[in-house]
Amino acid sequence: MGSRRFTRLILDIVAAGESAAQELAPYVAVQIHLVAERSTLTPGELFVACVRFIQWAKKSNLQKVLTPAVEAWARAGWAHAIEEQRFNLRNPAFTVPPIRALLESSDTGLTFPGRLAVAAQPAVHHQLGEAFRQFLLSL
Numbered sequence: 148m149g150s151r152r153f154t155r156l157i158l159d160i161v162a163a164g165e166s167a168a169q170e171l172a173p174y175v176a177v178q179i180h181l182v183a184e185r186s187t188l189t190p191g192e193l194f195v196a197c198v199r200f201i202q203w204a205k206k207s208n209l210q211k212v213l214t215p216a217v218e219a220w221a222r223a224g225w226a227h228a229i230e231e232q233r234f235n236l237r238n239p240a241f242t243v244p245p246i247r248a249l250l251e252s253s254d255t256g257l258t259f260p261g262r263l264a265v266a267a268q269p270a271v272h273h274q275l276g277e278a279f280r281q282f283l284l285s286l
Contacts, residue, residue, distance in 0.1 A: 175203040182220075190228045190235050194264065194271045197221050201260050201283065214257055221260040225267060226250055242270035261286035 178196040182188065188196060200220070204213040229246050233239045245266040254262060261283035268275050275283070 171199070171202055171206070175199045187227065187232075188224065190232055190267070191271045191273060193224045193228055194267055194273055197224070197260055197267075198264050198275075198283075201257060201264065201286070205257060205286065210257075217257070218255060218259050221263055222250060225263060236270040237272065239270070242267075246270065257286040 178199045182196055197217075200213075200217045204210055204217050207213055225246055228236070229239075229243045229250075233243065236242055246263065249259070249263050249266050252259070265275065265280055265283050268280075
């Protein structure tokens, strides 16, 4: 697929918010649409978007530019989730303290959202495979 056609495909997906494609770029485009269209995501949506943004930023040539934005967005989103959407979290008495501890940490770069995604996973209805979990912790 040519560069111009691929760019158009991604922009169409961002605009529509849906794609049947299984590759990372279209998947991330759907998450960008969700983030852009909604002022607040559910914790489950936040988790999926965070994981996809981490994957995309890690592979991107623009990693140095994307990483601070992903880090700040994840920090703000999860701070909101544990304060304002606690009722949407699974077992908040157990799952909120590890998330809060990471939010208060000085972790930076992709290390922060990677560790945050691992800490947040028990709070949502999504599972991480062990290999992917290790990938997130190794960032």
